[in-house]
Amino acid sequence: MPHVPERLLLGPGPSPVEPRVMRAMATPSLSHLDPAMMSMLDAIRERLGRILRVGEGAFTFAVSGTGTSGMEAAVASLAQPGSRAVVAVTGYFGDRLADMLTRYGAHVARLDVEWGRACDPAQLDTFLRALPNPPDIVAMVHAETSTGVLNPVTDLCRLASGAGAMTIVDCVTSLGAHPIDVSAWGADAVYSCTQKGLGAPSGLAPISFSKRALERVENTSPPNTSRSFYFDLNLLKGYWLDRKYHHTISAPLVYALDEALEVVLAEGLDARFERHRTNHLALVNALAPLGIEPLPPPAERLWSLNAVKIPDGVDDAATRKQLLDRFGIEIGAGLGPLAGKIWRIGLMGYGSSKDNVDTLTAALGSLLSPQIGQRRAYQ
């Protein structure tokens, strides 16, 4: 039996698994083609569609892989060799989108935004107008996990659609924590993960394609030319809608997602978002006396993932190690240009609670006060 330490998961994900979701995984296994499994997949499609607020004719399901597999399924479905793609890069995951689009043969124009700031719609507007040819695809990240920034995707999608492009929106760190309205955005491919705002373990990637995106994929000539078999949207539709074997979906992960969606809807979307907002604000307030400030300006902050600046004189790695070893608390390090400069504190799904805010603040306070005191003494 695996022997593992118990952790309070307050990093950028995975978040703590809902106890109800943990119990759901112990449900006896069903095969991927069992009628009872297919009914559960139908229910998941319907619930996910409601939570994402997808438009009519959308196809909403889950890819059998992590959030990154959702990203690749979106890119594999919409990008083709020669596609022109614009990516609003506001952090690590925008950069990853640009990488994937390039791998799938697209010519990528990057709109690079300072890490820690949202993409201003006026920036995108200017960028799009300056392009010699209109893009086929505009890709963006709703909640940038690497910087704790919420992008104004309603406006960004409107501009992209206005330029005639399909839109890809990464909702990995917003689903279940921030309002998502795929239909109002007019987004064409939206994907997420299960291990953040939904409170389930990782391993499935909720995803939705608009009617327009589906028509484009169906009418690709010659048909079935996806460069990937695993991420081939037509084959995935064949499985989820027509019960045609494509791969063996993981029963415990399906049970976990099914239960997590039930928990989300039972709490109510508005109540859930408000809980995330309240606990985010509580954390910001609690960390201020320790000299810890958020990286993004107030209007651009995520509720699910708090990117906070490491105070001067505090040892990044040593503090995170002590949090883990002495308190069993995991928080995240900075990525890329923010490595050593920020911590990433997740309050997501089941993990977004006042208790967790208090526990983390107490632990951090006990570790930082001596360090900050010592620094002052030597100045």
Added chain:
Amino acid sequence: MPHVPERLLLGPGPSPVEPRVMRAMATPSLSHLDPAMMSMLDAIRERLGRILRVGEGAFTFAVSGTGTSGMEAAVASLAQPGSRAVVAVTGYFGDRLADMLTRYGAHVARLDVEWGRACDPAQLDTFLRALPNPPDIVAMVHAETSTGVLNPVTDLCRLASGAGAMTIVDCVTSLGAHPIDVSAWGADAVYSCTQKGLGAPSGLAPISFSKRALERVENTSPPNTSRSFYFDLNLLKGYWLDRKYHHTISAPLVYALDEALEVVLAEGLDARFERHRTNHLALVNALAPLGIEPLPPPAERLWSLNAVKIPDGVDDAATRKQLLDRFGIEIGAGLGPLAGKIWRIGLMGYGSSKDNVDTLTAALGSLLSPQIGQRRAYQ
């Protein structure tokens, strides 16, 4: 909480989950970069390597997806646009390999073998000699899940290596049930799944690359040109070996695989293979009085998956539905040209037991005797 019927999973997979593996999944979650998680991944690499008998310098791990994701990771790593690939197609999964290789840009030459028979090494030898240019890749399936056939991969790999090709061997239905000796075969990429011979749920794909394959991938110029990001071998190595974030591996699936490998090694490989062989023979003997014969000739039969001919006059779909509805037993239908002609009965992993042979035989007997009797009466 999910409400699902209880099933005895005797189809082509998933197989019944080991009770110990089911309990292991309830272990508290760890993040993908937790030191305790990385130790567990190290242990999985070592154990998988022993069970697959990999050679020195091999890289053995698990892709975060189903067996099909393992197939795509192997293909994505070894095939490039313009590669010349030979596929020994002895059934549905050989056909899938050919499809994937084509998608990744390879020119594919298919050696099609009658479904229900193994690929004769002499056939491959003749085929390779007749090619205008030697292949870069030869791909084959060890245990063909669609036909119940075991291919002589030792000989097939020897011929392929002799022709200067890298070899890809699909071990989805053999791992944990049939002897595998990657080192002796000289195979370059071997992949499998967790939900058959290992007795875990699906969702991870054990995979191993030879030293030679790794060198080829590392020396690809320009580097990192994998068309897939999710299946990029260099990035996957970065995560498994150097703890660099690539994706969020699913903790419960890791716990399940870890526990399943421990169970396999505790039973002992030879004892486990012998159990699969014995129960396969017991099933063949038990079905004979019902007029049910295996499809492949005796020397080519899998122990894990029994492809058996549906007797004349027996209604395929109705019988499977009655097995499921009245007895809660799942068996598999035939695929492709074998649809309606065979059943596929899995005795894999925890599911390979004398009890299951007896239970299925009794249930099938009670359903078939009246049908066969009726048919005889009308003749």
